[in-house]
Amino acid sequence: MSKSEKTLHVSVWRGEGPQGRFETFRVPRQDNQTVLDVVSWIQQNTDPSLSYRYACRVGMCGSCAMMVNGQPRWTCRTHVSRVADGDRLQIGPLRNLPVIKDLAVDMDPFFEKWIKAGGAHRPSRSRTEPIMPVSPQEPGRVEANKAIECINCAVCYAACDTVAGNPDYLGPAALQRAWTLYNDVKIDDRQAALDRATAAGGCQNCHSQGSCTRFCPNELDPLSAIAGLKRAAAASYFKRRSE
Amino acid sequence: MQSMGFYMAQRLSAMVMAPLVLGHIAVMIYAIQGGLSTAEILERTRGSLSWFAFYGSFVVAVSIHAAIGLRMIATETLKLRGAALDLFTWAVMIVLLFMGARAVSAVTML
The missing domain is CATH 3.10.20.30 (Beta-grasp domain)
Structure with a gap:
């Protein structure tokens, strides 16, 4: 040099x-x-x-x-x-x-939480059945589309102070994935997706500090996805109480 | 770790507290600007069911809200878990409830 x-x-x-x-x-x-x-x-x-x-x-x-x-x-x-x-x-x-x-x-804890949050796709139809038509303009699809560019880089997970303080917290990426699935009309049981996202370590632990959205390199918005999960979870909580 | 039950209790208690805080600030400004003495304030609050309900619900909401908030701080910062965490939460709630009830009864009971 x-x-x-x-x-x-x-x-x-x-x-x-x-x-x-x-x-x-x-x-x-x-x-x-x-x-x-x-x-x-x-x-x-x-x-x-x-x-x-x-x-x-x-x-x-x-x-x-x-x-x-x-x-x-x-x-x-x-x-x-x-x-x-x-x-x-x-x-x-x-x-x-x-x-x-x-x-x-070691990325294992990150992906284990992805699975725990219900990240796997659970289809409502088998491959022998015709494909369900989904309109790109359907509100749920529009919401789900916002997060599908996630590349699992774990930048949001590293940025999250709630994860730092509470190692059981599922974290922004896994919860954003849960929100995507919750809005996907093709999944079988949306309530089950919500239940997984609100179980121990779920969306209710988020403090809305927003580091996930600030640092996401793909300019996704996990903070809003988690806020959506919280709203859906609160509505579901009242609905269950009234049943 | 926060369950949905605690989460909902904290949000609902915050919704109760929000208008009561504004009401409390309005009362403080009114009392100071009007130059009310302690005796004049007590004259208005003692025996008043309205003031008992106002500050009584405030105390209940604060006790729930603060206990759950401190529970989160205790688990994330002090790493409290399990029975110790539950004990801490209930202890904070009972102490706040007792202190608040004592204050409310002192100014509203005859």
Whole structure:
């Protein structure tokens, strides 16, 4: 690296499991450079033992999310120029998930909650029956469409202070998925979808702080989805009492 | 962890509290601007079923709302769980209810 080149001072979390510390690397700065480029440069040029996760590099797969200067980001689509503090960058593993090694976290708790919230599609018809026509203008479909671009990157989960304080809370992504299914006319039992979303750790634990919506890289709105679940749950609560 | 029962109780108690808080602020402004003395205030509140109902329902709503709110803080910040968490919730509710009932009875009972 010549002295005329601009240099980034990058602190990267190193360690296995809960133990670790930040280690600083010097990385050449480019005009167009993503945070994932920086991590890859370190792994390819300085320390091959650096562990991190990525796949598509174009914001499709949701596997490269990390904490960048304390905030969750999809690193493949986050330009250094947007997030660097001068020439300094701090890169850590996603918050609220157990660290496997360095920047790679164990995503199991995130996906287990997805399943617990009823994330699997439970169709009302079998494949031998004709396909149910669904109008794109149908209000439930319009609501469901708002969240179908979720890529499971867990940025919202890492941003959520309620998850940090209450590890049993299902989190924004799983609950947004539950709201999508609740509004999907093709699912079999909408009440069952709502019951799963309001069981222990459900939508009623959300404090509406809105970090999920603020940080979602796909500009989705889990906060409004959870608010929708709360409204539906309250209506269902009164309905059941009156029956 | 919050169940739907606690969630609904907290929302409903908030709905009760909202107009009562506004009423309480209006009463305070009226009492101060009118320059009412303690004796004059007590003269109006003692034996009044309306003031008993107003502040009595306020105390009940506050006791429920605050106990559930503190329950959430206790579980998320202090990591209280299970029986200890339930005991904490009910203790807060009973203490607030007792203190509030004592205050309301002091100003509305003859």
